[in-house]
Amino acid sequence: MARAILVDTSKCIGCRGCQVACKQWHSLKAEPTTFWGTYENPRDLSAKTWRKVKFVETVAQDGATRWRFLSDACKHCTDASCLAVCPTGALLRRPWGAVDLNQDVCNGCRYCVAACPFGVVTFNEETGRADKCILCPDRVEAGLDPACVSTCPTGALTFGERDDLLARAKRRLAELQRRGERPQLYGERELSGLHALYVLQEAPEAYGLPARPRFATASVLPGSLLSIAASAVMGVAALVAFRERRARKGE
Amino acid sequence: MGKNPAWTWYIVWYFFVGGIAAGAYMLAAIADLFGRDDDRPIAKFGYAIAFPLALLSAILLTLDLGMPIRTLNMFRLFKLSSPMSVGSWALLGFGLASFLSLSLLLRDRPGALRIRRLVAVPGGLLGFFIASYTGVLLGATNRPLWAGNNWIGPLFLVSACSTGVAGLALLLARETFPRLRRFHLIAIGAEGLLLIVFLASLGSQAALFLSGSLAAFFWGGVVVAGLLLPVALSIAGRTRPLEAIAAILVLVGGFALRYLVISGGQT
Structure with a gap:
């Protein structure tokens, strides 16, 4: 059965334990950071930072400032653009849903980098290969939770059967609504279902999540058909150019 | 949006060189299949252009990889959903076909033409594929400008035709080239038309080319050098130097087009 990670932003306190646990488990190097007007660091997910906490400040209609947090990483999409375009098979699907990346196969073509709708997959300049969160298959397949989930002190991150988490997320959504909030569920249907579900307290865009993420290879069929049509036209044009000359010579 | 893949000069040169190879081979194949004895120079020079440029394409693509030593990993599987996977196999096949065509042409024995036609x-079909799949590949990303655009493939295809003929024009003797002149003008006209369609499909993003940071390349390289001047020159006269200048301008325009589209999605 498909498994997933549930990110409940309403329970996140922004401690960044998940961010550090991920670095620890995967032996990811530190990144030099600079202050850029927020406690959020580093600026982007990268080859060395597979999970990070986003700090989002929003001003509500009543003028009150809210501080929202989002533990962000690869969404392990069902319609995974990176997986669809990878020419080597380095990106592969785990039976339980995660999109894994085999470093022994990746040759650094960077197609997955351009294809990811979330800007997650990054080229690692040091290794010459792509990098991203792989949802700790080594831990999960040994019966453990991913490192980030094991570390989370508040229950903002949970791991389990996707269906169970979906039900849990919807219960939480109802709970937050009773409190007068306007929460949103992200990941249930996007790209045929993400293996990372989000209970959001703001619109997805506020967290930098695209409202309608696009499956990169959706354009392959129409693009190919148009190219074939153009090929046919140019082929016929070339033929006619030759034929006409033959006909004229034959006169 | 996806992160910037940093596809730079190797890829720009590959798109350009691969297009010329594909365009030249397509014409050579048509000359072999449907032409007459005196069309032979077209086939000869077409194959002579296609094979070395196909080889150069493979080298450029290999050098662009983060791990060039793993270039053969492209052939671990055949994946229809990945234009790069299908493109790798197609380039392998195209390289093989252009090698065979050139070899058969150099060893001109009775019966060689029949095998050459078979190849x-x-x-030729792989040539059409090579000429256009790069555009489909860019469409299948989540980068600005490229994402979901279906017109880059057709645009690159007609540009491959015009630059392929331009490559031939530089090599063919004075008396042979006029046979390609009509097709050359058709290709340039089709390119102008598809360029307008492509710009229209970009909507507000077209400003990057029309007035933004790439405008000089667009107006000077693609429109004036690649389209307007070659047509003007062909109207002005049909002397050999004019034809050569027009051919070089078309090549400049083809290169500018690849540079524009590739860097446009990464600014």
Whole structure:
């Protein structure tokens, strides 16, 4: 059965334990950071930072400032653009849903980098290969939770059967609504279902999540058909150019 | 949006060089299949252009990889959903076909033409594929400008035709080239038309080309050098130097087009 990670932003306190646990488990190097007007660091997910906490400040209609947090990483999409375009098979699907990346196969073509709708997959300049969160298959397949989930002190991150988490997320959504909030569920249907579900307290865009993420290879069929049509036209044009000359010579 | 893949000069040169190879081979194949004895120079020079440029394409693509030593990993599987996977196999096939075509042409024995024609059919079809799949590949990303655009493939295809003929024009003797002149003008006209369609499909993003940071390349390289001047020159006269200058300008325009589209999605 498909498994997933549930990110409940309403329970996140922004401690960044998940961010550090991920670095620890995967032996990811530190990144030099600079202050850029927020406690959020580093600026982007990268080859060395597979999970990070986003700090989002929003001003509500009543003028009150809210501080929202989002533990962000690869969404392990069902319609995974990176997986669809990878020419080597380095990106592969785990039976339980995660999109894994085999470093022994990746040759650094960077197609997955351009294809990811979330800007997650990054080229690692040091290794010459792509990098991203792989949802700790080594831990999960040994019966453990991913490192980030094991570390989370508040229950903002949970791991389990996707269906169970979906039900849990919807219960939480109802709970937050009773409190007068306007929460949103992200990941249930996007790209045929993400293996990372989000209970959001703001619109997805506020967290930098695209409202309608696009499956990169959706354009392959129409693009190919148009190219074939153009090929046919140019082929016929070339033929006619030759034929006409033959006909004229034959006169 | 996806992160910037940093596809730079190797890829720009590959798109350009691969297009010329594909365009030249397509014409050579048509000359072999449907032409007459005096069309032979077209086939000869077309194959002579296609094979070395196909080889150069493979080298450029290999050098662009983060791990060039793993270039053969492209052939671990055949994946229809990945234009890069299908493109790798197609380039392998195209390289093989152009090698065979050139070899058969150099060893001109009775019966060689029949085998050459046999190779020209799949080789020519692969040429059409090589000429256009790069555009489909860019469409299948989540980068600005490229994402979901279906017109880059057709645009690259007609540009491959015009630059392929331009490459031939530089090599063919004075008396042979006029046979390609009509097709050359058709290709340039089709390119102008598809360029307008492509810009229209970009909507507000077209400003990057029309007035933004890439405007000089667009107006000077693609429109004036690649389209307007070659047509003007062909109207002005049909002397050999004019034809050569027009051919070089078309090549400049083809290169500018690849540079524009590739860097446009990464600014």
